[in-house]
Amino acid sequence: MKRQVFLYGALLAxxxxxxxxxxxxxxxxxHSGDIFVFLIALAFLGLGITVGTRLARTRxxxxxxxxxxxxxxxxxxxxxxxxLQEIAAGRSNKEIAANLNVSPNTVKTHVAxxxxxxxxxxxxxAINRARELGIVS
Incomplete structure (x- = not known):
C-alpha cells in the first residue's frame, strides 16, 4: 500500500x-521581449546603484x-x-582682544x-597671502 501511494505521488509530481x-x-x-526588457532594466538598476553609492560616498x-x-x-x-585666524574669520581688533582676553593694543601689535x-x-x-601659503584655510 505504501508503495502504491509513493508511486502515485511520484507520478503526480x-x-x-x-x-x-x-x-x-x-x-x-x-513574453520573451518583456523578459529581456526586465533583465536589461535589472542590469541598469544594479549599475545605477553601484555608481550612485560610489559617487555619493562621503569623503x-x-x-x-x-x-x-x-x-x-x-x-x-x-x-x-x-x-591671523581671527582676522580671517572677519573679526575686528576689539572682538579679537575680547576672545583672546588681551588688550586691543596687544592685538594691534600682533597684527602689525x-x-x-x-x-x-x-x-x-595678509589674509590672501596667508591663504596662498596655506597658513589659514
Whole structure:
C-alpha cells in the first residue's frame, strides 16, 4: 500500500513538473521581449546603484595642517597664528582682544607683526597671502 501511494505521488509530481515546464516554455515564448526588457532594466538598476553609492560616498576632507614649514619660515608665533585666524574669520581688533582676553593694543601689535612677516599693507592682503601659503584655510 505504501508503495502504491509513493508511486502515485511520484507520478503526480512528475506530471505537475511537466505541466509547469510547458507553461514556462509558453510564457517564455509569448513574453520573451518583456523578459529581456526586465533583465536589461535589472542590469541598469544594479549599475545605477553601484555608481550612485560610489559617487555619493562621503569623503572625509583632508585635515588642514596650516603649512608648518611656511609658518616657521616666516617666524609666525602660535599667538600670531591665532590672531591671523581671527582676522580671517572677519573679526575686528576689539572682538579679537575680547576672545583672546588681551588688550586691543596687544592685538594691534600682533597684527602689525603679521603685516611685516607676510609683506601686507592691509588685512585683506595678509589674509590672501596667508591663504596662498596655506597658513589659514
Amino acid at each position: 512528475a506530471g505537475t513538473l511537466a505541466l509547469q515546464w510547458l507553461d514556462y516554455q509558453r510564457l517564455a515564448r509569448a 572625509r576632507p583632508a585635515t588642514f595642517d596650516g603649512n608648518p614649514k611656511a609658518r616657521d619660515a616666516l617666524g609666525i608665533s602660535p599667538r600670531e597664528l591665532t590672531v 607683526r603679521l603685516f611685516e612677516k607676510l609683506g601686507a599693507k592691509r588685512r585683506t592682503d
